Amino acid sequence: MLSMALHLRDLEMSLRDIAKRLVITTGAQEGRHPSPATVMRMLREHDEQTATAVSA
Numbered sequence: 001m002l003s004m005a006l007h008l009r010d011l012e013m014s015l016r017d018i019a020k021r022l023v024i025t026t027g028a029q030e031g032r033h034p035s036p037a038t039v040m041r042m043l044r045e046h047d048e049q050t051a052t053a054v055s056a
Contacts, residue, residue: 001025002046005039015039 001022008018015036022039024032034042 001034002042005043006046009043 001024004022005018008021013021019034019036019039022034024030024034
């Protein structure tokens with residue numbers, strides 16, 4: 001799901017549009033769409049991890 005979210009962000013789609021296109025594949029919420037807040041948190045955490053890896 002993260003890789004698709006990154007791809008859609010590169011296409012300059014809004015968080016709402018990204019959330020509409022993503023589908024949760026595992027867990028209790030399987031088959032549902034994540035909220036825009038979840039997408040934002042997922043992308044922010046990825047950006048922070050990438051920044052930490054680059055600076056180390």
